[in-house]
């Protein structure tokens with residue numbers, strides 16, 4: 001990315017971290033994968049239990065592979081050979097984990113986390129699950145406000161995730177949301193987290209660059 005544009009994106013990150021802080025959500029900015037991993041290790045107690053939400057960002061940043069090398073008990077939803085029943089059990093166990101890692105569909109500059117789920121396991125865990133939530137996000141997830149967050153999901157996140165998951169939904173072909181009624185629709189639960197009572201619960205780590213959808 002052009003250095004001038006990057007400077008603007010860094011300003012947006014710092015502005016958004018200030019917005020998150022007002023909502024009792026912690027924000028950090030790291031400039032490398034190594035620093036991301038160091039921050040994750042700082043936040044998760046050694047040998048704690050962990051779980052993750054479905055996330056392209058966690059794949060692209062190598063976070064899933066990193067977590068598998070650490071001394072955590074990992075309820076790994078991506079482990080090979082899982083049956084539908086196994087996956088359901090892992091989603092339930094995630095609520096008991098010491099820490100839950102995920103990304104979100106958008107983060108507003110005033111510090112709101114916006115997520116849209118199909119089955120709802122991620123948003124449920126984020127709302128009322130583990131005592132520690134770690135959100136990993138590229139600066140492409142930052143939007144001005146909630147209407148822009150909704151638009152981002154309809155125009156970018158959901159269509160791209162449908163392509164990735166090969167769901168057969170119409171937005172794969174239209175390139176944007178048409179409010180489908182397809183059984184495989186991935187937009188079912190629309191959740192905004194606007195504040196936390198516990199100021200030590202949610203931690204958002206921005207990584208320098210564009211990751212995920």
Ligand code: SF4
Pocket residue numbers: 153154158159162169170171172176177178179180181182184185186187
């Ligand atoms: S509601 Fe349907 S058409 Fe709209 S983004 Fe979600 S899956 Fe695609």
